Amino acid sequence: MRSSTLSVSLFVAVATSATASAQTNRAVQLRSVDFDRGLIEVFNFGTTDADLSGWRFCSFDEDQSFRYSSIGGLNGVTIEAGTSLFVHFNNDAPAGDADRINRSAVGPFATPLSPEAFGLSFFDPPASGSISFGNGAQMSDYVQWSVGGAVDGNAASRAGQAVSQGIWTSNAGFVATTESTGRIDLTDGDGGLLHGPGSFFALGATVFDEAGGVDASDDRLNPTPIGLGAGSSTIVLNQQGDAFGRDLDYVTFDIPAGQQLASLTLDAFIADAGNQGFLAIQQGTVFTTDASSTLPSDFLGGVVYGAQFTGADLLPQMAQLGTGLPVPLGAGSYTLWFNQTGPQSEAVLTFAIEDSSVGSAYCGPAVPNSTGASSALAGGGSSSVAANDLVLSGSSLPLNSLTLAIASRTQGFVQAPGTSIGNLCLGGSIGRFIGQASSSGATGSVNVAVDLTSIPQPNGAVTALPGETWNFQIWHRDAVGGQSVSNFTNGLEVVLN
Numbered sequence: 001m002r003s004s005t006l007s008v009s010l011f012v013a014v015a016t017s018a019t020a021s022a023q024t025n026r027a028v029q030l031r032s033v034d035f036d037r038g039l040i041e042v043f044n045f046g047t048t049d050a051d052l053s054g055w056r057f058c059s060f061d062e063d064q065s066f067r068y069s070s071i072g073g074l075n076g077v078t079i080e081a082g083t084s085l086f087v088h089f090n091n092d093a094p095a096g097d098a099d100r101i102n103r104s105a106v107g108p109f110a111t112p113l114s115p116e117a118f119g120l121s122f123f124d125p126p127a128s129g130s131i132s133f134g135n136g137a138q139m140s141d142y143v144q145w146s147v148g149g150a151v152d153g154n155a156a157s158r159a160g161q162a163v164s165q166g167i168w169t170s171n172a173g174f175v176a177t178t179e180s181t182g183r184i185d186l187t188d189g190d191g192g193l194l195h196g197p198g199s200f201f202a203l204g205a206t207v208f209d210e211a212g213g214v215d216a217s218d219d220r221l222n223p224t225p226i227g228l229g230a231g232s233s234t235i236v237l238n239q240q241g242d243a244f245g246r247d248l249d250y251v252t253f254d255i256p257a258g259q260q261l262a263s264l265t266l267d268a269f270i271a272d273a274g275n276q277g278f279l280a281i282q283q284g285t286v287f288t289t290d291a292s293s294t295l296p297s298d299f300l301g302g303v304v305y306g307a308q309f310t311g312a313d314l315l316p317q318m319a320q321l322g323t324g325l326p327v328p329l330g331a332g333s334y335t336l337w338f339n340q341t342g343p344q345s346e347a348v349l350t351f352a353i354e355d356s357s358v359g360s361a362y363c364g365p366a367v368p369n370s371t372g373a374s375s376a377l378a379g380g381g382s383s384s385v386a387a388n389d390l391v392l393s394g395s396s397l398p399l400n401s402l403t404l405a406i407a408s409r410t411q412g413f414v415q416a417p418g419t420s421i422g423n424l425c426l427g428g429s430i431g432r433f434i435g436q437a438s439s440s441g442a443t444g445s446v447n448v449a450v451d452l453t454s455i456p457q458p459n460g461a462v463t464a465l466p467g468e469t470w471n472f473q474i475w476h477r478d479a480v481g482g483q484s485v486s487n488f489t490n491g492l493e494v495v496l497n
């Protein structure tokens with residue numbers, strides 16, 4: 001469970017800024033809402049335990065006028081300083097865990113919990129008497145969210161109270177979610193009072209989250225597998241080292257063929273000021289060297305990171321330490337080692353897996369060939385002139401057919417030129433890769449490695465330059481109804497860099 005140390009001076013600031021109602025405990029704040037697992041987390045940023053007897057939640061959504069947790073639902077519940085209380089909307093709180101309580105025990109507020117528009121407030125009763133929900137001075141904290149951050153007047157019914165108390169930035173400010181947002185999480189780790197949409201981040205598909213009480217493997221030879229899908233995948237790692245040991249976290253992941261890791265973004269780093277984390281990456285499904293003796297020469301890339309990198313892609317930083325991390329990172333298996341020498345931290349990281357294809361298809365789909373499919377062309381390798389590893393990949397071709405790649409700086413469109421039944425998508429000066437003409441073979445596919453220092457053109461090969469745009473196509477033979485014809489793939493535009 002996450003915890004945070006709070007300085008005495010900060011506690012004074014919290015206490016004195018609650019001028020509207022001296023007794024309202026605003027050190028108790030809404031810290032996360034987990035839609036995937038149905039959890040609302042309240043955190044005590046104070047230095048003293050908080051008795052939540054009499055406290056109540058209130059929620060509004062786009063069509064509920066209001067929903068309250070029940071009177072007395074939190075009676076007898078204490079939230080210790082620097083710890084969390086979780087309300088479990090799926091009523092799956094472990095028995096006997098004082099830090100977790102079922103929603104059924106506190107009443108049906110914020111039900112059903114979803115990333116769609118909600119305003120959620122938490123109220124601290126006055127020293128005597130019951131809560132007056134219209135009295136913002138009794139509001140301890142507030143958060144509102146909606147899909148895309150769209151303003152929803154009903155969900156924002158209590159926003160004005162929160163704004164007037166200096167605990168929410170604007171009536172119209174909603175934490176932006178999507179339908180697939182797994183969780184929203186407060187990034188402010190020091191208990192500041194004024195929060196708004198910028199104080200929270202919305203996690204996408206969360207593939208691994210230690211906040212659920214699991215710990216990534218400490219064993220470098222048995223790292224925890226994390227399944228990264230196409231698009232964004234988020235992991236949340238909590239590291240609780242102490243004076244006597246460290247929490248090592250090893251995770252392993254695969255990047256499928258045809259895809260690449262485009263970025264590894266540090267969404268948040270929640271730790272005491274100045275605290276830093278470290279991570280390193282190796283190729284393969286284990287980390288081959290021990291944490292106590294690993295050197296930069298042992299890993300592809302690594303970085304010492306902290307809150308200063310919040311929102312940044314760590315891959316370029318990682319490439320500066322180690323034996324040379326390719327960015328983007330291509331297909332294969334990799335293992336990450338997370339190490340944290342400070343007392344405690346939480347890191348939220350999002351992997352962006354994208355198609356590694358190079359260039360953009362145009363002038364497609366092609367006229368179907370004799371197989372009924374459209375011959376297709378995609379780019380692989382890279383668009384880097386320095387790397388000079390561009391590959392043209394033709395697929396869905398008729399089997400055992402002669403193919404010939406062609407290139408031009410100019411796009412065009414000629415329908416059924418000559419004996420072709422297809423479309424020529426190049427114009428201007430068109431060169432032919434005659435030396436690399438080849439059969440599509442038994443798989444109906446072909447790969448043509450393009451030498452960017454020698455691209456064929458009618459008046460002789462030329463050297464491509466960064467910034468130039470080149471267009472490619474693959475011509476191929478075919479037979480339709482016993483007649484010999486030819487056809488083309490779609491066009492492929494590649495902007496070189």
Ligand SMILES: [Ca+2]
Pocket residue numbers: 210215216237238239240247248249
């Ligand atoms: Ca851990």
Ligand SMILES: [Ca+2]
Pocket residue numbers: 215216217218247248249250
């Ligand atoms: Ca661990």
